[in-house]
Amino acid sequence: xxxxxxxxxxxxxxxxxxxxxxxxxxxxxxxxxxxxxxxxxxxxxxxxxxxxxxxxxxxxxxxxxxxxxxxxxxxxxxxxxxxxxxxxxxxxxxxxxxxxxxxxxxxxxxxxxxxxxxxxxxxxxxxxxxxxxxxxxxxxxxxxxxxxxxxxxxxxxxxxxxxxxxxxxxxxxxxxxxxxxxxxxxxxxxxxxxxxx
Amino acid sequence: xxxxxxxxxxxxxxxxxxxxxxxxxxxxxxxxxxxxxxxxxxxxxxxxxxxxxxxxxxxxxxxxxxxxxxxxxxxxxxxxxxxxxxxxxxxxxxxxxxxxxxxxxxxxxxxxxxxxxxxxxxxxxxxxxxxxxxxxxxxxxxxxxxxxxxxxxxxxxxxxxxxxxxxxxxxxxxxxxxxxxxxxxxxxxxxxxxxxx
Numbered sequence: 001x002x003x004x005x006x007x008x009x010x011x012x013x014x015x016x017x018x019x020x021x022x023x024x025x026x027x028x029x030x031x032x033x034x035x036x037x038x039x040x041x042x043x044x045x046x047x048x049x050x051x052x053x054x055x056x057x058x059x060x061x062x063x064x065x066x067x068x069x070x071x072x073x074x075x076x077x078x079x080x081x082x083x084x085x086x087x088x089x090x091x092x093x094x095x096x097x098x099x100x101x102x103x104x105x106x107x108x109x110x111x112x113x114x115x116x117x118x119x120x121x122x123x124x125x126x127x128x129x130x131x132x133x134x135x136x137x138x139x140x141x142x143x144x145x146x147x148x149x150x151x152x153x154x155x156x157x158x159x160x161x162x163x164x165x166x167x168x169x170x171x172x173x174x175x176x177x178x179x180x181x182x183x184x185x186x187x188x189x190x191x192x193x194x195x196x197x
Numbered sequence: 198x199x200x201x202x203x204x205x206x207x208x209x210x211x212x213x214x215x216x217x218x219x220x221x222x223x224x225x226x227x228x229x230x231x232x233x234x235x236x237x238x239x240x241x242x243x244x245x246x247x248x249x250x251x252x253x254x255x256x257x258x259x260x261x262x263x264x265x266x267x268x269x270x271x272x273x274x275x276x277x278x279x280x281x282x283x284x285x286x287x288x289x290x291x292x293x294x295x296x297x298x299x300x301x302x303x304x305x306x307x308x309x310x311x312x313x314x315x316x317x318x319x320x321x322x323x324x325x326x327x328x329x330x331x332x333x334x335x336x337x338x339x340x341x342x343x344x345x346x347x348x349x350x351x352x353x354x355x356x357x358x359x360x361x362x363x364x365x366x367x368x369x370x371x372x373x374x375x376x377x378x379x380x381x382x383x384x385x386x387x388x389x390x391x392x393x394x
Binding site: 047048049050062064065066069070082089090092097103107108109110112113128129132 | 283307
């Protein structure tokens with residue numbers, strides 16, 4: 001049996017989508033959650049000084065998107081052809097641009113700039129992306145691409161649960177369509193059982 | 198004949214890798230280079246308020262990585278299986294993390310923080326990533342993944358030519374292995390001819 005060992009911090013962020021896809025695939029996996037103290041030691045041993053990384057029978061793979069793309073066909077969550085994969089990659093890339101803004105906020109030091117950036121993200125960036133995503137979901141029967149479930153939903157919902165902690169905005173509270181998407185993913189076979197643990 | 202129409206600014210950045218791959222494929226394409234004034238008008242009409250976007254027979258596709266991934270199999274620049282695609286996606290993702298730092302520098306307003314960030318990027322971030330990429334190239338016979346040319350090289354070289362303008366560091370001057378990689382890509386059939394224009 002293939003051994004999966006995921007290493008990340010003890011929060012959702014970039015690790016949760018991988019926990020989701022492995023759970024959806026019905027795979028048992030070691031869910032290693034390191035402290036920031038452990039991280040300073042471990043960092044040097046990782047491919048690019050980053051988590052998450054996933055060991056599959058000892059082989060280390062890294063980069064959340066790369067990992068999800070790799071596992072997606074095995075999970076039945078990839079597109080059925082290049083056109084469908086493109087649709088998934090486009091919406092995932094757009095979410096990545098939004099996520100980059102959270103990361104920028106997180107890393108900004110100057111208190112005035114940080115506060116201003118937070119306001120821009122909450123009042124402009126998030127509403128802009130949310131309105132785009134809402135339209136896409138409407139046009140795709142409640143999914144993000146191709147009118148069916150893909151790894152994009154697992155990535156969006158898995159990652160976005162960190163936004164509340166990062167910037168103090170609960171997407172599920174503010175956007176009913178997002179709550180619906182979250183509930184859809186949270187009730188998927190495998191993910192549902194894993195969340196109960 | 199399929200019509201390709203690329204819209205981006207008049208510099209390399211995220212547009213150049215797409216210009217490279219279309220040239221490598223031997224495709225004629227409209228290379229629309231907009232001014233910042235034009236951009237403020239056009240922005241609202243794009244899928245997520247971003248460039249580049251590529252029109253293929255009128256269909257708009259966006260997100261540089263998604264576009265490259267989509268064109269790669271047609272260009273003969275994709276992996277031959279999921280494992281090879283994973284190798285490409287991992288190194289591309291790592292480069293994306295580096296590129297995100299340039300973008301963060303670019304967007305930082307506070308002069309002290311901006312200056313400090315620039316120093317960190319030049320003295321720590323770039324040397325760190327360059328040493329990793331150098332090792333990967335050594336282990337892959339001068340390529341970034343799977344010991345052969347892929348869309349990763351086009352992405353790295355196409356995008357990184359903007360770094361000098363963005364942060365004042367010429368990778369080709371500082372890192373001989375990078376210059377070699379750049380020359381390798383610049384002398385590829387199709388790209389060589391396109392650069393001459």
